[in-house]
Amino acid sequence: xxxxAATPPTRTDVDAETRYQIERFLYLEAELLDDQRFDDxxxxxxxxxxxxxxxxxxxxxxxxxxxxxxPDGAAFFDDDKAFLTGRxxxxxxxxxxxxxxxxxxxxxxxxxxxxxLDTGEFxxxxxxxxxxxxxxxxxxxxxxxRTDLLRxxxxxxxxxxxxxxxxxxxxxxLAPSISIFL
Amino acid sequence: MxxxxxxxxxxxGLINPIIYTDPEIYQAELEQVFARSWLFLAHDTQxxxxxxxxxxxxxxxxxxxxRQRDGSVKAFLNQCRxxxxxxxxxxxxxARAFTCTYHGWGYNLAGELVNVPMQDRAYHDEIDKSKxxxxxxxxxHNHKGFIFGTWxxxxxxxxxxxxxxxxxxxxxxxxxxxxxxxxxGATKWVIDCNWKFAAEQFxxxxxxxxxxxxxxxxxxxxxxxxxxxxxxxSAAAPGRQYADNGHGSGFGLRPDLVPTQAGPDFDxxxxxxxxxxxxxxxxxxxxxxNGHNTVFPNFSWLTINNTMRVWHPRGPGQIEVWSWTYLPKxxxxxxxxxxxxxxxxxxxxxxxxxxxxxxxxxEIQQVLRGHQARRTTFNARxxxxxxxxxxxxxxGRVTDDMYTEMAARGMYQRWADLMAGLSWAEIAERDNARRxxxxxxxxx
Numbered sequence: 352x353x354x355x356a357a358t359p360p361t362r363t364d365v366d367a368e369t370r371y372q373i374e375r376f377l378y379l380e381a382e383l384l385d386d387q388r389f390d391d392x393x394x395x396x397x398x399x400x401x402x403x404x405x406x407x408x409x410x411x412x413x414x415x416x417x418x419x420x421x422p423d424g425a426a427f428f429d430d431d432k433a434f435l436t437g438r439x440x441x442x443x444x445x446x447x448x449x450x451x452x453x454x455x456x457x458x459x460x461x462x463x464x465x466x467x468l469d470t471g472e473f474x475x476x477x478x479x480x481x482x483x484x485x486x487x488x489x490x491x492x493x494x495x496x497r498t499d500l501l502r503x504x505x506x507x508x509x510x511x512x513x514x515x516x517x518x519x520x521x522x523x524x525l526a527p528s529i530s531i532f533l
Numbered sequence: 534m535x536x537x538x539x540x541x542x543x544x545x546g547l548i549n550p551i552i553y554t555d556p557e558i559y560q561a562e563l564e565q566v567f568a569r570s571w572l573f574l575a576h577d578t579q580x581x582x583x584x585x586x587x588x589x590x591x592x593x594x595x596x597x598x599x600r601q602r603d604g605s606v607k608a609f610l611n612q613c614r615x616x617x618x619x620x621x622x623x624x625x626x627x628a629r630a631f632t633c634t635y636h637g638w639g640y641n642l643a644g645e646l647v648n649v650p651m652q653d654r655a656y657h658d659e660i661d662k663s664k665x666x667x668x669x670x671x672x673x674h675n676h677k678g679f680i681f682g683t684w685x686x687x688x689x690x691x692x693x694x695x696x697x698x699x700x701x702x703x704x705x706x707x708x709x710x711x712x713x714x715x716x717x718g719a720t721k722w723v724i725d726c727n728w729k730f731a732a733e734q735f736x737x738x739x740x741x742x743x744x745x746x747x748x749x750x751x752x753x754x755x756x757x758x759x760x761x762x763x764x765x766x767s768a769a770a771p772g773r774q775y776a777d778n779g780h781g782s783g784f785g786l787r788p789d790l791v792p793t794q795a796g797p798d799f800d801x802x803x804x805x806x807x808x809x810x811x812x813x814x815x816x817x818x819x820x821x822x823n824g825h826n827t828v829f830p831n832f833s834w835l836t837i838n839n840t841m842r843v844w845h846p847r848g849p850g851q852i853e854v855w856s857w858t859y860l861p862k863x864x865x866x867x868x869x870x871x872x873x874x875x876x877x878x879x880x881x882x883x884x885x886x887x888x889x890x891x892x893x894x895x896e897i898q899q900v901l902r903g904h905q906a907r908r909t910t911f912n913a914r915x916x917x918x919x920x921x922x923x924x925x926x927x928x929g930r931v932t933d934d935m936y937t938e939m940a941a942r943g944m945y946q947r948w949a950d951l952m953a954g955l956s957w958a959e960i961a962e963r964d965n966a967r968r969x970x971x972x973x974x975x976x977x
Binding site: 404421423424425427440450451489524525530 | 622626745747749751753755853870887894
């Protein structure tokens with residue numbers, strides 16, 4: 352369970368064309384989720400995907416490196432491809448009551464910062480603000496940073512997501528659930 | 534004012550839903566229920582060394598729990614006695630002392646006031662520091678690593694407070710030679726619902742599982758035929774429910790300890806340690822007591838699902854859920870990771886079981902904004918008149934089915950007795966009389 356924020360040996364900036372392709376890919380991903388095309392969304396992940404949202408707590412400056420839970424700590428998500436697929440199957444069951452009727456979501460993906468690793472993969476940090484509206488008046492906001500590991504593939508849309516680490520800026524989640532994907 | 538006898542009738546299985554919404558009732562709960570009961574504070578392993586501390590809450594009261602230099606634990610209100618500022622503002626960590634950031638009053642690990650800035654000039658050396666430490670939680674009890682506290686000097690001992698529930702609690706707390714440890718970090722989230730919905734469900738409600746969690750197993754099991762068979766079998770399995778002293782435990786009877794929900798890596802560890810588990814808690818208890826539990830008022834766990842939590846009340850219409858995953862301390866790494874990931878995936882704010890619970894409770898709370906809705910009596914009559922004692926030789930009031938609301942009625946009975954301001958002696962007397970009447974009725 353690799354921590355993708357750990358510093359790899361070399362990171363180089365990407366050219367404008369690559370940056371454009373990566374941005375286009377991430378906007379497409381957000382669109383698939385907002386449009387609830389979950390089967391298509393799953394296709395964007397590589398088979399060894401680690402989809403991870405560790406918990407976070409308030410710590411003093413001195414102990415700040417312990418703020419976000421590590422690979423052995425508590426998490427909201429810690430999924431492999433099989434379980435992500437299971438989640439999508441559940442959403443399609445018609446009996447997943449926290450998403451039936453479904454939430455309406457709007458994803459703002461900004462501050463996209465891709466770098467090329469010496470493995471040929473891309474590490475991409477983005478800021479996100481996801482708004483969720485449910486039922487009559489319920490709404491939640493989720494905001495934080497994502498770090499993805501992307502691999503180039505020949506087929507459209509050009510990349511697969513191999514790691515996703517999501518860090519929320521909240522410690523106590525101000526929502527009754529995360530029944531959506533981030 | 535309100536009359537608690539009008540609010541709940543446990544003997545008839547009737548609930549007036551105003552108990553979930555009324556601000557005045559909520560304030561009374563803080564005083565009569567939470568300030569008088571034993572509340573879960575921390576697990577031993579969260580405080581590994583001298584100076585280890587964590588912030589928690591006893592209902593709405595912020596409390597610091599601190600490991601002392603002699604290994605003991607102290608808990609005190611996280612509130613400076615000068616103007617009431619929070620003394621410690623980190624969720625957890627290791628400290629040598631605590632200093633209030635407002636005016637700088639300093640406290641040692643035991644919560645004693647040891648430093649007052651400008652004591653000579655500003656206070657003319659007239660302040661008696663021994664009298665101005667933060668309010669201590671006067672009674673703590675460590676039950677096999679689980680640390681509880683109460684503000685109430687007159688409350689029964691923790692053992693008497695648990696009563697026969699200890700047998701069901703120990704199916705978890707006493708299960709392994711080396712004890713339990715927690716996955717580091719609590720998962721915390723907010724649900725806009727009254728605390729009693731959550732506490733009651735974990736005390737008493739196996740009945741919601743087939744409907745509320747209809748989709749959860751879809752995520753876990755791919756083959757529809759296997760899924761259908763599993764769902765049918767688990768719903769039809771025989772089960773039992775224990776209820777007394779406001780606590781509850783319910784479970785389906787299982788033929789074996791495995792398969793667990795955590796999968797093959799944990800199953801292998803369980804099989805290798807099966808004899809240890811049977812030796813400690815007995816084969817019958819190990820197989821049977823695997824389900825939902827609440828220690829009154831707000832500490833709950835799911836034995837086999839490796840999740841425990843406190844439902845901290847935040848006003849009549851909101852809770853903070855603080856949940857932890859527990860593990861056998863000496864399990865191997867693959868077993869630990871299996872438990873950790875399976876619990877995160879099923880019972881956390883994004884868990885495929887848990888997300889649907891919050892949905893029910895928030896909807897109920899919304900409906901109860903209505904005037905007529907709040908005047909409409911709820912039905913908690915499942916299994917009324919079918920209470921049993923000592924089914925299969927299990928201690929206490931134990932029904933012969935898991936589909937009953939005996940524990941919900943028991944929880945509301947304890948709630949009503951406390952809310953009526955009865956003394957602990959009066960509550961014990963009434964509980965004994967109720968048990969006798971119940972046993973006579975069933976003999977009769």
